[in-house]
Amino acid sequence: MGMAYCAFPYNLHLLMPAFCDVALPIPLDMVFTYRIAGVEPVVGGRVLVPFRTERLSGVVTALHDREPSMQAKTVLQVLDPEPVLDLGLMKLAQWISQYYLAPIGEVVRTMLPLAAEIKRAKVYRITETGHEALHASATSGSSRRSRQDVDTQMLEYEVLDYLAMSDDVLESTLRSATGADRKLLNNLVHKKWIAREDATSTRDARRTVQIAVLKQAAEGQLPTRLNANQQKILEHLSQNSGRAAVEQIRNLDVPRTTLQTLVKRELVEIIEEPADFAITGMKKRGPSHLDFIFNPQQKAALASIQESVASRQFSVSLLHGVTGSGKTAVYLAAMQAVLESGRSAILLVPEIGLTPAAAANLHQVFGDEVAILHSALSGDERAEQWHRIRRGEARIVVGTRSAVFAPASDLALIVVDEEHDASYKQEETPRYHGRDVAVMRGKLSNASVVLASATPSIESYHNAEASKYKLIQLTERVERRPLPEVEVVDMKFDFQQSGEDRLFSRQLIEEVTERLARGEQAMILLNRRGYSSVVLCRSCGEALQCKNCSIALTFHKDGYRMECHFCGFRQAVPKVCPACSSEYIFFLGAGSEKVEERLHAAFPQARIGRLDRDTVRTRHDFERVLNQFHAGEINLLVGTQMIAKGHDVHGVTLVGVVGADYALGFPDFRAAERTFQLLTQVAGRAGRGETPGKVVLQTYHPDHYAVQFAERHDYLGFYEKEVRFRKWMHYPPFSALANVLVRSDKLDQTLQWTGKLGRWFESTRNEGLRVLGPSVAPIMRLKRDYRYHFILKAASREKLNAALRRMLQFAEEQKISRTNVIVDVDALSLL
Ligand SMILES: [Zn+2]
Numbered sequence: 001m002g003m004a005y006c007a008f009p010y011n012l013h014l015l016m017p018a019f020c021d022v023a024l025p026i027p028l029d030m031v032f033t034y035r036i037a038g039v040e041p042v043v044g045g046r047v048l049v050p051f052r053t054e055r056l057s058g059v060v061t062a063l064h065d066r067e068p069s070m071q072a073k074t075v076l077q078v079l080d081p082e083p084v085l086d087l088g089l090m091k092l093a094q095w096i097s098q099y100y101l102a103p104i105g106e107v108v109r110t111m112l113p114l115a116a117e118i119k120r121a122k123v124y125r126i127t128e129t130g131h132e133a134l135h136a137s138a139t140s141g142s143s144r145r146s147r148q149d150v151d152t153q154m155l156e157y158e159v160l161d162y163l164a165m166s167d168d169v170l171e172s173t174l175r176s177a178t179g180a181d182r183k184l185l186n187n188l189v190h191k192k193w194i195a196r197e198d199a200t201s202t203r204d205a206r207r208t209v210q211i212a213v214l215k216q217a218a219e220g221q222l223p224t225r226l227n228a229n230q231q232k233i234l235e236h237l238s239q240n241s242g243r244a245a246v247e248q249i250r251n252l253d254v255p256r257t258t259l260q261t262l263v264k265r266e267l268v269e270i271i272e273e274p275a276d277f278a279i280t281g282m283k284k285r286g287p288s289h290l291d292f293i294f295n296p297q298q299k300a301a302l303a304s305i306q307e308s309v310a311s312r313q314f315s316v317s318l319l320h321g322v323t324g325s326g327k328t329a330v331y332l333a334a335m336q337a338v339l340e341s342g343r344s345a346i347l348l349v350p351e352i353g354l355t356p357a358a359a360a361n362l363h364q365v366f367g368d369e370v371a372i373l374h375s376a377l378s379g380d381e382r383a384e385q386w387h388r389i390r391r392g393e394a395r396i397v398v399g400t401r402s403a404v405f406a407p408a409s410d411l412a413l414i415v416v417d418e419e420h421d422a423s424y425k426q427e428e429t430p431r432y433h434g435r436d437v438a439v440m441r442g443k444l445s446n447a448s449v450v451l452a453s454a455t456p457s458i459e460s461y462h463n464a465e466a467s468k469y470k471l472i473q474l475t476e477r478v479e480r481r482p483l484p485e486v487e488v489v490d491m492k493f494d495f496q497q498s499g500e501d502r503l504f505s506r507q508l509i510e511e512v513t514e515r516l517a518r519g520e521q522a523m524i525l526l527n528r529r530g531y532s533s534v535v536l537c538r539s540c541g542e543a544l545q546c547k548n549c550s551i552a553l554t555f556h557k558d559g560y561r562m563e564c565h566f567c568g569f570r571q572a573v574p575k576v577c578p579a580c581s582s583e584y585i586f587f588l589g590a591g592s593e594k595v596e597e598r599l600h601a602a603f604p605q606a607r608i609g610r611l612d613r614d615t616v617r618t619r620h621d622f623e624r625v626l627n628q629f630h631a632g633e634i635n636l637l638v639g640t641q642m643i644a645k646g647h648d649v650h651g652v653t654l655v656g657v658v659g660a661d662y663a664l665g666f667p668d669f670r671a672a673e674r675t676f677q678l679l680t681q682v683a684g685r686a687g688r689g690e691t692p693g694k695v696v697l698q699t700y701h702p703d704h705y706a707v708q709f710a711e712r713h714d715y716l717g718f719y720e721k722e723v724r725f726r727k728w729m730h731y732p733p734f735s736a737l738a739n740v741l742v743r744s745d746k747l748d749q750t751l752q753w754t755g756k757l758g759r760w761f762e763s764t765r766n767e768g769l770r771v772l773g774p775s776v777a778p779i780m781r782l783k784r785d786y787r788y789h790f791i792l793k794a795a796s797r798e799k800l801n802a803a804l805r806r807m808l809q810f811a812e813e814q815k816i817s818r819t820n821v822i823v824d825v826d827a828l829s830l831l
């Protein structure tokens, strides 16, 4: 069938079209044609269709009268009377499908967080035989039967009668309307008089919550005869402008009956409200942090963004501001202006950025007009937020990657915060980059796009240099605070001096001691979790590996277990080596768990906290540790890159980097860029308050340019060096790059397929294309799959995509499934 989904714009028909093309959530690069019967579907709306033995819901991409070569099945149900994806979002879906070579149905599924809305239920309808039986019963007299038979027969005809008048009746409705039981219905199904089917329906996913409201009468003149618990609730209510969620009151540690008593005494009433309004209950109040006085650079930045927005033309601005320069305040002010002008804005943040405190702050700035989309939302909650945005009730949308698809209308501005962050890239189909999709969405909706970062990606800065993007710079910190001084400690030299492989250098110990004595705070970064990164046998040298991946297991002292950080596999530490049975198992390399333990030993007086994926299971854990750090209950915080992102703790005057440069050894052309970004970001945490900050950077690579430019806070110097290397090596932004991964849980199959694709690349002339490989992937085995890959570099995107399309065509002819050949356009991870 091929790619037949270009039949835009909407077709206008005087007569109802005969067919529709539907994008279904399956890994095939095509749309499927169905015959329309009954209700006319809409382009951009969902329909329920039969597919193989299943019923699937998909989005209509076109309406037409072209009879397909194969017999078309009929649409079962039209789920949306109006489009759920408007024309702009449908165009964006097509662009993603073409650019990332992703099946259109999977793209559309990613864009629509509405799967939870579709509920399945049993419905009944009458069959032709049933109609005939009903007709026969009306024309013939009753035969002689027992009383019971007659009753049953009457009931059967009643069911047929009911179904003859209405389509698709829910089982519950049918039973309550006729009094039929399950056995009778089963009998009728068996006689083929009626048919039972799975039906699908959508429903509005709005939940409600209960709110306790203080009654007018109770205010001011509180009755005297109240017990302590009753008073507690009334006080809580009056402190919260007379209202609080019932669930919140349950947290007050009073018996459940107390609230009921207050309701009985007519002091409190319980009302129901749509959940999304009740969750926060926060209105705009008091001065928000936008009321800061902007410095001249911030004012100029805001003016520039506002000018772009006002022009109603597509433009991209790169907001490059050093750490602590007040970028956030600038783009929040721009978003507030958009809201006041009656239009919409979307803010994308990295995965770790949406803490409850950040959400509360956004509510304070934008009131109830903000919809916050984060990964902890349930399917129903996500659907609910989606509808709020669609109805225009929330014109400010804040969320991670997929918030770029929010159905905001009259979109004026899209902001991508920390635009260099790797979490914007989706590592499963469709493998889109949220930042790049944001730029395309801005283009399709004539909106302004702002990319903000202290360490812009090489690609974005290159676009700014080439004047494709407008460059807005904030070169100084707010209140002219200085950037922290960075001291680089050569750990090779430290080893020669001390003769031991120490985790902390003498300089770091001295600096930490000094800060803690002065009542200041410090952060220590080691970007690796667990206790030891390798578990080795001293006798045979065998490193213990994951059984699903070619990855060394990390030892976690907490629970005394080993864990694979790629697939999550866990195993107890064996008593003897599985290879040679020796008892000499030992542990090598350090992770954040070990750093915390060693810090406790070195600084017994310190109040130490740790932030990594082992201590942070939910957003609230993260928040709790950060709050303790803010409040000074913790004065020494250790963690992985989680601690590097965007926290503004004024007491931090020292940042120690214990291991951030081991990534420089990775076989990845972006290793230097990532290391520079991490070092700069974590260094930026120091000295954001009154007292100037300092950074102690321990490294085994003191001569590496990523370390040296980070030491001097020299983004431009790093960029210029890195961009020369990229140009010389034909890496992005000087080429379009894709990673083609072949994977299977059988090694011989992986090798066979890889060989076929390799020979195909060799035999076909793909001009302007360089193919590296095939080679075994750096992680040869992952989650039980064996992996080989090709890296494709092309002078132009058209050539790259044309070659990839032909390659996928060839793979299909060779019966290699789309789930075994992974195409990752603009791949960020080549592992
Ligand atoms: Zn061994």
Ligand SMILES: [Zn+2]
Residues within 6 Å of the ligand: 546, 547, 548, 549, 551, 564, 565, 566, 567, 568, 569, 783
């Ligand atoms: Zn694993």
